[in-house]
Structure formats: structure tokens, C-alpha cells
Amino acid sequence: MTITDVPGPAGLPLLGSMFELKRDSLGTFLNAHREHGDIVRITAGPPGLRTELYAVFSADGAQQILATESANFRKDNAFYQEVRESFGNGLLTSQDDDYLRQRRLVQPLFTRRRVDGYAEAVTAETAAMLSTWAEAPHATVDVVNETTRLTLRAVARILFGTDVEAAVDVVERCFPVIGSYALSRGFSPANLPRSWPTPANRRAAAATQELYAVCDRIIEQRRAEGESAKGEDLLTLLSQADSAEDRSLDASEIRDQVLVFLLAGHETTATSLAFALHLLARHPEQQTRAREEAVRVLADRSPEAADLDALPYLTQVLKEAMRLYPAGPVIGRRAVAAAEVGGHTIPAGADVIVAPWVTHRHPAYWDDPERFDPERFTPEREKERPRYAWFPFGGGPRACIGQHFSMLESVLALGMVLREYELTAVDVEVPVDTGITLRAAGPTRCVVRRVDDPA
Structure with a gap:
């Protein structure tokens, strides 16, 4: 194949795009x-x-950059450096030997058996959220606000156990400030040193x-408890993680992992769940089908991890929501x-992106790509598409x-919501923008009505 120059928009003469x-x-x-086309400069x-x-x-x-030639495409760009400085050098940002060591120590905490044990925290927090909806003003909730609070509380409960309240309050107050700061610096062509006492630096x-x-x-409390710690929260398990090859994580490394889990573990899932609810609120036929599955499988009991495989349509709904609104x-x-990528040369040192937002709408893989259609994710149709x-x-x-x-969290929470409430979208079109993760740029309000309400 002939290597050609990479095409792209001309933009403005001095400022480009x-x-x-x-x-x-x-x-x-x-x-x-x-x-x-598929490769653009x-x-x-x-x-x-x-x-x-x-x-x-x-x-x-995307497969070449993320998988088959991943060693040649590293997290060395300005954005990751700012996230690293703001949220620590955890699994999201670490590289090379640091990453491999962290992954080996942390991987046992994310086996399917271990993760299935977190279902109880998810269902407890979802039940607490739903208990407040009956008193919602004008029977209206903003599903992004609701799912963000839900997923933060769930991941904080899994991480911190009984210390959840103090952690949630601080994260809710501090994460938006730090995230906006890191994002602004990550995409700025030049930045003042973080040590300078500017208002933005001081706030962050x-x-x-x-x-x-x-x-x-x-963390200090958990490490002081040592072997006497009986908790099954992730922080206790991180404090006890050890191996002859990798040694245990020190206090700052544990904090880095905790911050990454808090960041990646609640914002991404909140986005997926919120847009799944919003899409179902706009598509009554699919909402009815999803509710029927939830009621048939879950009845009136608390969901368990074992229910996940019995909820294929809810899983398809989540996957379609993540296609249209990928959190990253x-x-x-x-x-x-x-x-060489797709017949073009990407030079050494170049900043490269892959974009689920675009690939998930690529007409070569998706018919009528803006249409919400959970049937795209039947096992048969999934096998037809490139990985x-x-x-x-x-x-x-x-x-x-x-x-x-x-x-697991998204499907179980979605089933619990649909089992109890019917949703109708107030805000039909919801603009989005990109922070560290995808976020709604406007309200995502839905009218909620209990399904057993005769009115």
C-alpha cells in the first residue's frame, strides 16, 4: 500500500482548527x-x-493503537500528565514497570467473583435513591444528577466501607474543581507553573x-489496623495487597489507586446509566420491553450478581447507550x-487519538447510527462487527x-429503576461536552411515575 500524506481540514491560516x-x-x-476519512490530521x-x-x-x-501496537502508543501526552499530577499515578496514568506492578497487585480485587460481591452495595444505594423519588418536586428528577450521586456513593461504599459519608462529601465538593483544572491545563498550549499563586492554582x-x-x-486508619482489619472494602484489601515479587503498595500508592477508582468508577458509570435512562424515557416501546424483563427476572426481591446473565435486553440497552454516549x-x-496506520504515516512523537464517539457512529459498522436500537447488541449481530x-x-x-x-452496577440499577418507575423525558435533546469524561451540558430531566400508581 502506498503511504500518503494524512489529509485534514485547513482551518484558519494562523490558528488552524x-x-x-x-x-x-x-x-x-x-x-x-x-x-x-478514517485517518485525519x-x-x-x-x-x-x-x-x-x-x-x-x-x-x-483503533485496534492497532490500543492493542496490537500498544507499546508504540503511550500515555505521554499533556492531558495525561495533568491528570497524573492532579489525581496521582494510579492505574489510569501509570506506565511501564509501575503500571505492570500496580496491575498485578490490584487485579485480584477485580476478579468476577470479587466484583460480584459488590452487588449488595449497588442495590442498597439504588434503593436509597429510589426512596427519594416519590418526594421529587413535580415528580421530576435529573437523571444525570441522580446517577452521579448513586454511583459515587456506591463506589465510595465499596472503597471505604463505613467511612462512606465523609468521603462522598469531600469528593462531591473537590472533584469538579480538580477535574476542570486538569482539563483546562491539559488542553492549553502553555501553562503557568502550578506553584504560582494564581486564583486557579490556589483553588485547585x-x-x-x-x-x-x-x-x-x-488509609492510615486501615494500615494501622493491619491484620486485624476484617473489612471487605477495597481500601482494606489494597492495604493488604502484597507479593514476594511486587511488595505491598505504600500509602501514597494506595491513595493514587483510590483516587483513580473514585474518578473512573463513578463518573463513567453514571454517564452510561443516565443516558440509558434518558434514551428509554424517549423510547416507550423499548422501555416497556426492558421493564418486562426486569419484572420477570427480579420480581420484588433485591437483585444479585447472578441476575446479570438473565437480563440480556437490559444489557443490550446499556451497550447501545454506551455506543451513543461513550463515557470516554x-x-x-x-x-x-x-x-503506518490505514495507509498513512503517523510520525514519531505525534499526538494521536482514537475516538469511540466517531467510531461508534461509523456507517461502515452501524446502520442509521444516530438511531437508538438495542437490537444491535444481540450476540449474533455483535459477532458480525469488527472487535x-x-x-x-x-x-x-x-x-x-x-x-x-x-x-454489573449499571444493569442491576437499571433493572431496579424500571421495576418501580416509568420515565418520560422532559429534555428531549441533551447537549454534551467533554471533561475528563463525557458529560451532559444541559439538564436531563425526566418525569417519573410509579408503575403501580393507577394515575
């Missing part, structure tokens, strides 16, 4: 794919601070200090050496370690 990316990065990537920024971004939109290209430093303090206090809509890497036509959890050796937990 900078304004388009700042205004609507996801729309810019979609337009670039429609106009220029996008330039942004003024001369001297200009960034060249190579976007790869095909399933085969105060939020980070408060967040670190609560984590360190709980764009995944960045940096090329170590030059590589990386759908990759909301990333892929390759850096695939999300918590993907089984995310699906």
Missing part, C-alpha cells in the same frame, strides 16, 4: 471523519505553540489538599516511533480493569 475544537471537539471530529494553535493531532476513526486503526491546590487529607486519614469519547496517545467497532472501555493491555463492575 483551534476554535472549532474548543467550541465543539466531538462535532469537529465527526465532521473531519465525514470530509476526510488536525492542526490547532498559533505558530510556535501549534499542535498537530492525528485522529484515527476506523475499528482496525486547596481542593487537592482536602481530598488527599480525607483519603490519607482513612476520545482516547489520547503519543507515538514513540513512526507507524473495535465498539470500545467504550478502551482496549488492549490498558483496557478498563473495572468494566465488569460497571456493567
